[in-house]
Amino acid sequence: MEKHVMLESGFTPSEPGNESSAIVIDWGIHKDIVEECQRRFSNTLPSFCEALFAQVDEDIYRLIKASTSEARRTLLFESMWRFQERHQEIQDEYLRIAPQWFFSEYHLQEDFPDLDDDDDDEEESFAWSSDKDKLEDEARLSLLDDKQLEENVALTTTISQANQAFARELFALEERFASMQGKPVKSAATMPISPVLLANTLRDILDAWDDEVIVRITIYQSLSKTFSKYLKTLYRDTNSYLKNRGILPNLKTNHIRNVSYEHQPHQADSPSPEFTATTSRGANLPDVWYQFQGGAPVIQSASNPALPVLPRYEVLQTLSQLQASVLSEVDTDQIDWNSVQEHLRQQVNQALCLNDQGQPTQRVERNDQQVIEVIFRLFDHILGDDTIPSTIRTLLGRLQIPVLKTAIQDPTFVDNETHAARQLLDSIASASIGSNSSDKAFHNQVKQIVERIVEEYEDDMAVFEDTLHGFERYLQTREKAQKIKEQRITQAIAGKEQLAVAKQKISDLLDSPVLATAPQAVQDIINKPWADFLTLVLLREGEEGKAWKKAIAVTQAVEQYFDPDVTDADRQQFRASIPGIMKAFQQGLDYISINKAKSHEMLGQFLDAFDTVSQVSLEETRRNAPAQPPKAPPTESETAQEADKFSEMALSMPDGTWIRVIGKGDQPPLVCKLVWHSQFTHTMLFVDGNGHKALQIKDIQLAEQLRNGTAEIIADASVPFVTRMLNRMRNAFSTASPGNNT
Structure with missing residues (x-):
């Protein structure tokens, strides 16, 4: 089992009684540099707090405007006022606590102990940029109520988004601060201005007040927006200052690892789940290409053996020159994917084989040509899949050249389900199915991944691996939030249905000819307050509950007393049960909180009905009652x-x-x-x-x-996306093949 650690709530490095827990950081000869970083950071904190407070007020006010409940609006207004009253106090605490992380390590508590001794040697998480507050262990989640889970999901999402948005800047800061300590990153102190420290410092401060969960969540969401405006400049300026002071001035960040909550084993090391598919085991891209021969090739000059062959390294270099321009400016509202793909084919053909006059001057080696054909046809199907939003398909389309390059270098791409590039396509597509433009955070996450790959990928698969790992961690948080939404929606709909079913059951129970001819006072109390009481008892206790069984017995006793077929002599024998009936009705009306005066009036008229009723009066009422229309038989569609x-x-x-x-x-x-x-x-x-x-x-x-x-x-929705697209390619080719009679 993996370790999960949380920043200890309420801990501050200089708080009395906590000195023994604080870890003092010795910066040695670099102390003056760190002090300058601390001073610069402290100078920017007031503007950061002001921006955060303004964002929180704006976001809470937006919730107020969107709310249709007066009670909810009042609650939100009061919460906003309380938060505004605490602005200065929160800012003072932030200014006091946050700068101290430059010289005091944040105390960590072990939130879920490691019970697996075999994991002791496992690689530690990134100490400076890992999200120590991530709640991904199902055992721990089971101990949290929905409100706690929502709050923690909001906090970890904020940290995750910042880690992803500023991965390169954070990497450089981590390396430079670790260098000043003279330690490797994984054993150095937490980087003092990391998102995890900045976010959890705010959480610790907020823990002093008992706010509504929706307000806490809104504050964390506002913090995420403030991070996006504030941290980039802070990180850039701090890196620039450290570089100018000679702290790793030649540090390269082209192939950094994505910042993540914590280290997890490479997902590709584990076998992928079983799935139903028609993938041909052992096939590589050239093998698959033979299934698609007969279509118009991308490389028009490939069939001319007289032309010189373009070396593979030049093929890859040429494709790299096209990489940044593919689908970089496309209007997703007015897009014709067939035209887009045809234009890209022409671009590739021109770049690889034709001169400026459009004449073929060289050709691509046969195997490389086959790979190009298959990858382009694969993306034809990807971009034509309307289960994925057009905006995400556009982003996936920008990965054509990087995927093509990695497939040329590794033709087993088609059958290697653990291939990092293939897994990334699978993950993005699977997470995109059914999504829409309202999920801005998801779109931005995918956009950052695509932009990094397009910018950085040459031939090092680490770029795909890093983005895959970071995206998988992001999805874990996103999926938990989605489950909460789904549970809420399901519970709301199920609750409405249970109420409707209960009301229908009560209506059927009280739909009696006897009760229909009872005195009006009896009908008034039976059909409204007593029916409401029966509904509530049925919902709370079910048909096996004692209160439900007692209420049904009382209802049946009333029905029997007012039955016109019962003689007055027999009815006289039932009078002994009237006090018990009246007591039960009194309790029922109290249970549903009927107004005391109204309850007293209704019960008085109800009691009078017992005293004045006779067989003659009931029979007369039955004779004079209008005939009830027969119930319409259910339609065929209903039965x-x-x-x-x-x-x-x-x-x-x-x-x-x-x-x-x-x-x-x-x-x-x-x-x-x-x-x-x-x-x-x-x-x-x-x-x-x-x-x-x-x-x-x-x-x-x-x-x-x-x-x-x-x-x-969508029968194959559970099949990995690339496998699904390859299957469709095969099916399309099979259907279009000459002699196919299906």
Whole structure:
């Protein structure tokens, strides 16, 4: 089991009683340099705090405007005022605590002990930039309530985003501060202006007050926005100062590792999950190419053996020159992917084989040509997959040249499911399915990954590996937040349905001809307050609860007393039960908090009905009562679905199934995932890739849409993305092959 550590809440390096816990950092001959860094940092803190306070006020006010609940608006207004009153106190604490991290190591507490002795030699996490507050261990999560989990997810997301956004700057700072300590990075003290220290210092300060969770979460989200405006300048200026003072002036950051919460083993070292696919084991890219022969080649001059062969290193150099320009300026709202791909093919052909006049002057070696063909056709299918938002497809399209280069160097790309470039494509695509433009954080995360690869990748796979590891860690936090959203939506819908089912059950229970002919006072109390009481008891205790069984017995006793078929002599024998009935109704009305005066009035009229009723009056009421219209029989669509494969598909659809619903007109398709299917009302709830409610539909309606082709199940959604695209390539080729009769 891995270790998870949290920054100890409430700890400050100079707090009385904590001196023994604080670790004093000895900077030796570099003390004056560190003091200058501390001074510069302290000078910028007031403006940082002011920016944070302004952002928090703006974000809370936005929540107030968006709220439809008066109580919630009042709560948020009060929280905003309380926070504004504490501005100076928070700033003073920040100015007191944060600069001290330059000379005092932040005390760490072991949040979840390592129970696996075999992991003792495992590589330690990055000491300066790891997120010590990451809550990814399921055992620990089970000890947290939803509010704690939401708050910690917000905090770790803020730290993660800053680590990713400033990975290069953080790497340089970590190396330089470690150098001044004379230690390697992994054993040096925490870098004093790292996102994890800045964020957790704020958390420690906020722990002194009992704020609403939504306010704490908003503050952390505001902190993330303030980081994006503040940290880049701080890190750049600090690095520049240290460099000018001779601290690692020649440090290279082209191939840095992404900053992450903590070290985890390389995911590629473990076998990938099993999946259902038609991948041909042992095949490499040239093998796959033979399946696609017959199409127009990318390299038009490849078939002329008289032309000289372009060496592979020149092929890679030429592709590198194109790398930055591919899909760098594309309007995703008006994009024709076929035209985009055709233009890129022409660019590659021109760059590799043609002169300025468009005449072929050289050719690409046969194996390299085959790799180019397969990768371009692979991306044709990737860019044509409308389950992924157009904005993300554009970003994936920018990876064509880097993927092409790595595939030329390693033709097993097609069948190596642990290949870092392939895993990265799989991860981005899988996380993108069903998402939309509202998820700005996810889009920015993918954009940063793509921009780094396009900028840095030459031939070192470490760039793909680093971005893959960082993205996987980001996804862990994102997926936890999505699960919380899905659970909330499901609970809300399920709660509404349980209420509707309970009300219908009570309505059926009280839909009695006897109660319909009872005195009006009886009907008034039975059909409203008593029905509400029965509904509440049923929801809280279920049909096996004692209170429910007692309430049903009392209802049946009332029904029996006012039955017109009961003689007055027999009814007289029931009078002994009236005090018990009245007591039960009194308790029921109290249970649902009926106004005392109204309750007293209704119970008085109810008691009078017991005293004045007679068989004659009840029979007369029954004779004079208007005839009740017969209940309409349920329609065929309500009683049973058409017995075909589509109804079976809808009825038996498991949670987690992705579907694609064709949009109306020019609208893009709706891609969503099933998270709940009611056994009572047959309602199905689907969410989009962001965890938001996307579709609520009856299974009979979905079956009809499956039947008429306006909806379809994405049967291979669980298959790794690149494998799925290769399968589609094979299927497309098989269908288009001469002599194919399918």
